[in-house]
Amino acid sequence: MSLPTGLVSHTQKVKSLYKQALRCLESWYDRREVYRYHAVLMRNRFDLNKDIKDMRIAKDLIAQGEEELFKKQHWLPRKFPHSPGGVAHGREVIPPDWVLDYWHPLEKAQYPEYFARREQRKREYVKLWEKKFGKSEALPH
Amino acid sequence: MHICLIFSGLFLFWSTVFFLFSIYFIVEGLTWFLEFNLLMINSSSIVMTLLFDWMTFLFMSFVLFISSMVIFYSREYMASDIFINRFIMLVVMFVFSMMFLIVSPNLISILLGWDGLGLVSYCLVIYYQNVKSFNAGMLTALSNRIGDVALLMAIAWMVNYGSWNYVFYLFQLKGDSYMNVISYLVVLAALTKSAQIPFSSWLPAAMAAPTPVSSLVHSSTLVTAGVYLLIRFNFCFNEWLMYFLLFISSMTMFMSGLGASFEFDLKKIIALSTLSQLGLMMMILSLGSYELAFFHLLTHALFKALLFMCAGNIIHSVGDFQDIRYMGGLVKFLPLTCVYFNISNLSLCGLPFLSGFYSKDLVAEIMSMGYLSFYIYLIFYVSIGLTVCYSFRLVYYSFVGSFNFLSLNSVYEGSVMMIKGMGGLIFLVIFMGSSLSWIIFPYPYVIILPLFMKILTLLMVILGAWIGYELSKFFISYDSLSLKNYSLSWFLSNMWNMPVISTLGINYYPIIGGSFLYKSLDQGWSEVLGSQGIYSVIVSGSKISQIFMNNSIKIFFVLMIVWLMIIFMI
Structure with missing residues (x-):
């Protein structure tokens, strides 16, 4: 288990959520043009809230976004094979x-x-x- | 590296020899029993019996041929692996276990082969040493362990007969309600090995093994061991057991067909298709046509082994990617693999006149002629349609659709050894169906059906192909249907929650109960009343006796005098 070793700023949280949302869309929409269409819509959803100055509302929005992401996670998310979670991750253990x-x-x-x-x-x-x-x-x- | 060529050549030779033997045994109608007296104590002898008939030889010949091709193929597929010798030795051990199982007419020796299969398949599943493989290996080993225990219990029950040579007792078993327990246990063992409901989750999980292993072990040999056992035992099953088997196998076929239509992992799709075909074999077996089940077992072994080998070549070419969403348009880059893949896929679908057609179409016609409920009939034909549906979906995603891979330059067909290994199977995939039907059935089955029922299989194939291809290609809106029906698609893609039931479903309550018992018993009551309680009682008791000990020498003297007085008075 990885422990938090530093403070995560609000901007980092938003960026992380945006990236995860795009990865989630990538899993659901396997055709490039359809994925692009949904990616643009997703960008628009983030852009609409970019000028919110009230941190209470912004935090609430992030919480909502994370919940939506959780509820829409794919049963088999697209993963690169050698990245963590991929099929070939850590396949060969060569003793040092x-x-x-x-x-x-x-x-x-x-x-x-x-x-x-x-x-x-x-x-x-x-x-x-x-x-x-x-x-x-x-x-x- | 040479080890691959040596074993490949050896297996190919023996495969040819056994094939010729099988033809000779069919023509002559022979069955041989070989008995070796291993041990003789007083009048009890321990005899090792081997059974050789046409079925044994034919199955051994197929297993050896596929093993030969797979080992040849592994020479290039596993070339970069530093432990290739260990890998080949494991595969060879697996083949020997399978041989042992095939020639055994005795429950004890069957158990030896059966456990050998379980153990070696576990070692092969965890060959890649990552967490996913370990989890898959554990699920595989423990699911199969249930079957091993069932076989052990059958052995224990068979002691009533004084011998474990089941072949001599099959007909007595059927009539005896007490001894029928053996047939129930054998069916349970076969259900686990052939991954039928509710033990299905291990087969897709076992795809964590290297692809040549999946090609040999998880398509044509290990999983068919259960079907083979049932083929050998089928004479002793009573009517209710047959109905039970029919229900379970039809459900498995339907479930895996649906699951494969929602799956995105290339190997898991093929694994689910294996599951569906195993359901088909079990279905026809439960209707009494064991020869037909065996026929389908053999043809299926051929085209499924080739299908897995093609999948391995694709995975090898695209840099270990297994997700079909990363593929597409590969026909331009891997043309020969595409040809092999499509031929074996069409054979799987039962397209005339490939090998799968001869067995599958016959199974469908025998089903149609049987007196069955509409439910079974419906499930069977829908499942046949689903087979074609997911096969065409797979072809669309991997070979036909738009190119989705990350890089254009790295995909090419450069694996000559792998192509040669696959080429060894392709002719059998095309021609072996018809050849086997001539060999196994000297005179054809009499099929009398109305025209519509006769062509229903073909109609379902065409319908399934159309739906599979169009649904992958065609979309009504830009919204995902799976996302709209989230719960349903999740349920279907997860094999009706079978993996959850087999893992968390089994261990959740025991773990909760265990932690409760640990807290309240181990660290609670048994601590208070047991160790700590006894300790405190002893401590307080010794404290009281210590009071008497402290500086009480007068008391001891008085007590001694009292004691002496008592003695003298007596």
């Missing part, structure tokens, strides 16, 4: 390389040549790094 460093010594002992070379490569890499960027300072404990 550092997992090997956490192997048990007994496990490592089964592949002695590989791990010996790995350690050597790590030392070489550290040497290369220090040559290029200098020695790292010891962290205070």
Whole structure:
């Protein structure tokens, strides 16, 4: 669960609602010209209220808009496959390389040549790094 | 990579051999039982029995052929996958489980094959390791688990006969009301495996698996295992069980047809179409024509496998997009895939003279000739129309309509291995219907129907095609009809709320009840009366005894003297 880490301004809320409304329309109307027609209508609905200065009314309008969006959500919203919620999102989990460093010594002992070379490569890499960027300072404990 | 070629070649070879065997067995009318004495303790022997008849060989030949093509196809489809060897080994394990199931005339060995299918299909559904796959895998595994339990219970009940070789008891089973329990349990197991109502939700969810898996597992083999089991057991079903099966299968067919007409996920549409065809097989099975059900099972396996492979090629070409709203006009970019897709789609619709026509039309005619209620008749023909309707809708959205993909340049037909894999099936999709009808039915069914009833299937096909194509293309106003009838379209697209019932519907009240029990019992009464209560009683008791212990040496001496006095007095 993501926690709110900052204040969301009213303008951001309106923009977010507008974008979500367009995405919702995209799910319902799969033909471009029909979608464009409804997108223009939606833009008009937002434009009609753009000059409202009274924040109480503006907040109320956003609440109404969000409720309408919720009630009209598509049963299968259009999603890009590799984006969150898409069919191919997070399909292949490739374990990171550092997992090997956490192997048990007994496990490592089964592949002695590989791990010996790995350690050597790590030392070489550290040497290369220090040559290029200098020695790292010891962290205070 | 070589593993694909090795297993593909091996399966192709054995498929040919088994096909020839099946023809020989049909011609000679043979049935072989092979018995291996595995273990002998005193006078009890444990015998492994294998059943070989034309049905066994033909089914094995089809499964192996489709597996061979699918593995060949996977060589390119899964080429970028780093775990392709594991994938192929899983598919091979699946094929072996299926073989084991097919040749088993014994409930125990059927259970082994059956559980093998369930386990491997679970591993294949969660092959892509994201949350959606895990959820789908859990739904698949647990739905199928109900069937496994039913089979286990059938095994337990069959101990009454002293043997699990069901083939020897089928006719006794029918007459015995106590032993009929076995047939009820077998039907329950088949309903779960073939995803009939109310266990339908797992099949569309299982589309989270890679497409070659869907092509082999979720169209032609795993889901047909339930139908195959019923084909083997059909002699022992009583009349009421048949009626029950007829009702359930007709509802499944209707529900999935409606669901597919509202679905937008390419693979799920095909999965729902599989569900609808499984309903059709179950329907004709419940009318007693088990050979016809088997015939449709085989032809369906061919065209559905090809349909899934085409879907895989489309998904591969358009960069993992599965939503048909992103497609359209692909005929210009994927012409050969379009040809294969359309042929298998038309075969699915039952268009003369493709393979689906021979089985589906015969099923429709046998249905028309049977003495059935108008309700069943209506549902059946409407469902046939719906099949054509969603097939044409799919063709419109993916191949014909306006181009909706994000980029023009990236779509092209460059997958030679995949095309070759699909090409292996296309000839069978066209010709195997007629060939099989000649092989399986040495003399044709006698069909006597009025002209209107005879051409009703064709009329429904044409009507369904027209509605499916026109409704996708044509619109009256710029407002969405689905949005206007929101609740109805939501209900139909969600398979009559079947996924909700299978997931939240089952676990909602147990979870609520569990949290209540946890609060009031685990952390409430049993804590007060149990651990904490016992603890406080013991603490207060020891406090009281502590009073006697504190500096009371005189009391101990007095007590000792009293004790000695009592002893001497006695």
